[in-house]
Amino acid sequence: MQTELAQIEVSPHVRPMATWEVRLPWFCAIVVGLGGVVLTAFGTGFSQARGLDEPTATYAQAAFVGASALIGLVIMWRTRPTLAGYGFRRPRAMADALWAIPLAALPVILVASAPIAVAASQALAYVVLAIAVSFSEEIWFRGLLLASLRSLGRRRAVVGASMVFGTLHLTNLFAGGEPTFVGLQFAFACLVGFVLAELVEVTGSLWIGIVWHILYDAVAFSIGDSLSRVTLVAVAAMTAVLVGYAVYLWRRLPNDTQFGQA
Template sequence: MIAFTLLVAAATAAGALLGMDRHVVDLSTDLVLAVVVVLALSATRSWRGIGFRPLDRWLDLRLYWVLAFPLLPVLPAALAGLTTVGVGRLAYYVLLAVLVGFAEEVVFRGLVLRSLLPVGIWPAAVVSSAAFGLLHLVNVLAGAALAPTLLQVVYATAVGFGYAAVTLRTGVLWPVVVIHVLVDLAAFATTGTERTDVTGVDVAVTAVYAVGFVGYGVVVLRRLDAAARQSRDTVTTGSARGRGDLVAPSSAVSVRPSAGPDRSPRRTGAPGPGRP
């Protein structure tokens, strides 16, 4: 995570100092990061382990609808924007969105989130999402305005928490990569890759999305945490019975997960415009 952030910051700062075009710097940096990620996953044969595998249950796709919700309000404008830009700019938007979505999700919802799991799912989700949000501060090094960048940090942190919670629940990474790419592409098509001002509406919309994503993440993690405790209690009960220990009658009752969206526990922004 530190190396990732330092590389992005160094490339962004160098591009700004040399007077390079921001689009060239962004695309070049994200291309290098994506190539490094691909080579690392291939060398360690970690594609499946990091979350590029089928869902255990395709019904779990319903868990992702909240994460994709930001697409709905801007979809008409995004489609209109994508059909009016030139071929070169369209190719740039698509390639940048794919590179950013892939590299950032592998690093933050894959590597960072997994590495923090030994300390618990809550710290892992909080720290990885906070790191993801703070990464966007490097945009200031490239000359981005501070106000929209800070708003982006808040939004990306909240989105990252929601992404982390659902990834922990399913153990699969590719759906959030797809959502990240589509959200970024829609943002690029409607507002471009840079913003210079913030309106009251921007603040209000960001606040609503932040509350929604964090709230959804809390719900998913609480149910995942409760299911994990129930599973541990069941194992403890079975072990006690195997030893012939006295077990309270009530503990013999099997506990069924709730009918909510996360019945079978498992594990694993947009990110606003600019550097999602």
């Protein structure tokens, strides 16, 4: 497998991004996606098998997810180019991305939909888990997975990465998740993954997704999996915001014909 920076000459805002040249990019993307959830699944199983109390179980899961993030970073380092090529750099073209304001509205909507009622010790554990999850998912799904598909064109890479990201959320069914909630989670994860992948392509950076993921997940963990009428209204509102934002960002992606071959 060869890795390099795709050369794009379309705008001073567009940055070369890490691109893997592989024979079977879709197969590679699926393997990368599975690699990003293996330790997370082990962490959940470990906590359940040991019968840990809630804060301890949360910290244990955070440790497994954090290890997954570190493995992803090592893969980035070993495959080359630099971490900056995968998106660990300051974002650009923030005006084109509307300064991520639509994305920032989501945790606000979520807070308004349900009260946060957890003990301080558990809230801290959720924050630690949110940090681990944010780095792990952005490294694997918006860093490595996008790189594995980018040779097909940025638009195809965005669509493929979002589908893999959403589909892997269906594994929550095996963890005892309620089917209706898991179905909603799948659709919402596909949409979130789509927008986050677009932001990487528009700004050339993973940091927007990482920061947003920390904020959103910390709130989501703290309010639980309620399916009340208010929560469903909040989900509908967030979905409307994401759809509008996705359409806006799609129009600002470099054309696949301008992408060229890495």
